Amino acid sequence: MTQQGVRWTADQVLALAPDAASRKAGSKLGAAGPWSEAGSSDEGTVWGLCKGSGSKPYQTVVDIADAAGPAYKCSCPSRKFPCKHALGLLLLWTADEAAVPPGQAPEWAAQWTAGRRERAEAKQAGAGSGAPSGSADPEAARRRAERRAERVSAGAVELEQRLVDLLRGGLATAEQSGYGLWEETAARMVDAQAQGLASRVRELGAIPSTGPGWPVRLLEECALLHLLGRGWQRRDRLPAGLAATVRSRIGLPSSADGPPLRDHWLVLAQYDTTDPRLTTRRIWLHGAASHRTVLLLSYGAAGRAPELALPVGLSLEAEVSAYPGAGQPRVALGEQFTLPAPAATRPPGMTTAQAAARYGDALREDPWLESVPVTLDRVVPTPDGDSWQLADADGDAALPLTPAARSRPGLWRLVALSGGAPVRVFGECGHQGFTPLTAWPEGPGDAVALC
Numbered sequence: 001m002t003q004q005g006v007r008w009t010a011d012q013v014l015a016l017a018p019d020a021a022s023r024k025a026g027s028k029l030g031a032a033g034p035w036s037e038a039g040s041s042d043e044g045t046v047w048g049l050c051k052g053s054g055s056k057p058y059q060t061v062v063d064i065a066d067a068a069g070p071a072y073k074c075s076c077p078s079r080k081f082p083c084k085h086a087l088g089l090l091l092l093w094t095a096d097e098a099a100v101p102p103g104q105a106p107e108w109a110a111q112w113t114a115g116r117r118e119r120a121e122a123k124q125a126g127a128g129s130g131a132p133s134g135s136a137d138p139e140a141a142r143r144r145a146e147r148r149a150e151r152v153s154a155g156a157v158e159l160e161q162r163l164v165d166l167l168r169g170g171l172a173t174a175e176q177s178g179y180g181l182w183e184e185t186a187a188r189m190v191d192a193q194a195q196g197l198a199s200r201v202r203e204l205g206a207i208p209s210t211g212p213g214w215p216v217r218l219l220e221e222c223a224l225l226h227l228l229g230r231g232w233q234r235r236d237r238l239p240a241g242l243a244a245t246v247r248s249r250i251g252l253p254s255s256a257d258g259p260p261l262r263d264h265w266l267v268l269a270q271y272d273t274t275d276p277r278l279t280t281r282r283i284w285l286h287g288a289a290s291h292r293t294v295l296l297l298s299y300g301a302a303g304r305a306p307e308l309a310l311p312v313g314l315s316l317e318a319e320v321s322a323y324p325g326a327g328q329p330r331v332a333l334g335e336q337f338t339l340p341a342p343a344a345t346r347p348p349g350m351t352t353a354q355a356a357a358r359y360g361d362a363l364r365e366d367p368w369l370e371s372v373p374v375t376l377d378r379v380v381p382t383p384d385g386d387s388w389q390l391a392d393a394d395g396d397a398a399l400p401l402t403p404a405a406r407s408r409p410g411l412w413r414l415v416a417l418s419g420g421a422p423v424r425v426f427g428e429c430g431h432q433g434f435t436p437l438t439a440w441p442e443g444p445g446d447a448v449a450l451c
Contacts, residue, residue, distance in 0.1 A: 007097070008342060012311035013090040015270055015449045016070065018080050022087060029088025032099040038092065039103035044339060046093050046100060047109040050085045052076065060085045061109040063116060065339050069309035073112050081305045148193050152250060155192025156229040159185065159201070163222050171215045175208040182206075196251030200225055200368075224368055241326030241365065248325045249368050256332035258322030263287035265294075265318055266345055267310045268373070268426045269437035271451040281306040284373055284426070284437070285320070285331075286347040293347070293373045294320055294331040308333070312438055313447040315343035327365035329373065346424060346440055346447075349377020352392050352399040355429045371430030378422035378442070381415050390434055393422040400433040410450030414439050417448055 010030070017023035029035075029050065036057065038048030044065025049057035062082075063071040072086040093100040105113065162185055166174060182205025189198035204221045207214055231238065231246040238246065248254060265285040272281050283296040298306035310316075319334035350358075355374040362372045379390040382398070388406055391398035405411060405427075417423055417439050427436040427450075437451050 008090070008094050008311060009313065009446050010091055010094055011446065011449055012313050012342070013087060013094055015311045016082055016090075016309050017087055018082070018272075018305045022080050022082075022084055025084035026087025026091060029084055030091030030095065032092065032096060035089070035092060035099065037106070038089065038100045039105070040093060040100050041103070041105050043113070045105050045109060045113050046089060047105055048089050048092070048100065050088065058085050059108055060089050061105075061112055062086055062090060063113050066116065066120075069307070069311075069340070071116060071307070079304075148252070151192045152194045152197075152232065152252070155189050155194045155197060156232050158188060158192075159197060159225065160229050163226055166222065171218055174218060179205045194250050196249045197225070197228065198251070200228070227367060239326070241324075244324035245326045245328065245366050245368075248323070248328065249366075254324055256321040256323050256330075258324075258331070260319040260321050260334055261287070261290060261292070261331075262317070262319045262337075263290050263292075264315055265320070266315045266343055266347065267312050267340070268293070268347065268375075269312060269449070269451060270310060271437065272305065279304060279306060281308060283308065283310050285310075286375075288315075288345060291348070293329060294322075295329040295373070296320075296333055297330060310340055312449045313342055314340035315345065316340040325366070327362055327369075342446075347375045347426060349375045349424050351395060352376060352379065352390060352397045352434075353395075355399060355434070359429050359431075369430075371428035371435070373426070374429045375424060375426045376434070377424050379425055380420065380422055381411070381418050390425060390436070399429065402430075402433040402435045405433070405435045408451065410436065413448060414450055417441060 014023050034051045036049045040046045047061040051057050059075045061073045072082040074083050074085045076083055182201055186198040186201040207218045232250055235243045235246055268284040268286050270283045279300040281298040286293050298308035300306035317338040318336040320331035323330045359372045362369055378393040380393050382389055382391045388401045389398040414436055422442050424440045425436045426438045427434055439448050
């Protein structure tokens with residue numbers, strides 16, 4: 001499959017930017033002025049020399065045909081990934097075919113691309129050979145799993161006691177104790193190898209003094225933590241799917257074991273969340289034939305973007321395999337049969353009432369579920385006092401936007417795209433409301449990323 005003629009949109013390129021500063025700097029380099037000797041190949045390589053502050057131009061090359069999304073190489077000293085030069089080169093490639101004409105890659109670009117593809121082929125061959133990647137001793141693995149389960153059980157018991165102490169002392173004591181007590185408890189959960197419990201404890205500790213109604217929110221989170229701890233202690237009596245969900249929520253590692261599902265997958269959304277230790281990238285895909293909406297997770301060290309990148313609006317034919325757990329959307333990306341390319345397809349939509357009902361149904365399988373992926377059809381962004389909501393154009397129901405969504409620039413992109421007319425919006429619907437991630441105009445038009 002060749003890349004000539006398959007050009008991305010500027011929004012798809014800018015969705016790859018690691019932050020707003022890179023997006024702005026890359027946009028300034030998306031013109032022909034600073035570039036020389038730029039070109040592209042049928043194999044999916046784009047290259048060019050970008051004039052910088054030094055005497056030598058920066059050598060920039062992008063491998064669009066990489067199986068995990070575009071890969072980048074630049075001689076600039078930036079530690080961002082991709083750097084502004086890679087973003088500028090891709091923007092130039094999308095906008096001006098004459099400025100990035102077909103040709104033969106220079107040696108420096110060809111060597112890098114060939115090396116990457118050789119390593120990828122070797123890795124795939126190793127994975128297909130059946131060579132063991134970990135311990136070959138199943139008895140040792142079983143003993144390690146038992147020891148970890150014992151530590152998690154001890155951590156769950158300790159957390160249960162902390163919750164009992166909190167309720168006996170009254171919720172007001174949580175405000176007086178401060179965040180330090182809960183950070184200490186979270187650290188104990190990390191020691192118990194229960195990362196999922198640790199994350200929820202940190203969220204609980206951040207609730208006091210967060211505005212009107214915080215005691216109710218704190219009590220709800222305490223109840224969910226209690227339910228998760230009891231679920232772990234009684235996991236042997238749970239249905240297999242719910243037991244797998246409990247293990248996942250506790251934080252135990254698992255691997256994708258579902259049968260491969262081959263489909264044409266439309267990239268619905270991509271966004272990153274960060275903490276001091278990790279950058280997590282979430283990529284939502286929708287299957288054209290299966291009508292399933294699935295989630296890819298990719299991780300990078302703190303301050304570095306994950307390698308997997310699939311810009312919104314592209315489609316690829318590939319296999320995915322599901323992770324265990326009742327109703328869990330997470331999958332692993334398997335073999336890809338086509339390169340990602342722009343697509344005009346859109347996921348089918350539903351009303352706001354149907355979206356709320358879908359979230360309610362999902363909670364029966366996973367009580368700790370924060371949200372579900374849904375696409376709303378024919379909704380209009382409408383102010384609601386100090387907040388915003390998405391109202392059905394053909395009905396009298398609406399979904400409020402989450403507090404996080406109301407503070408993002410994507411809200412104003414959504415309002416501008418709508419202009420008071422109905423739009424189709426993909427996002428996450430949960431107990432705090434709806435978070436819009438991607439939108440399409442009612443008529444012809446490309447997807448607009450909102451995150």
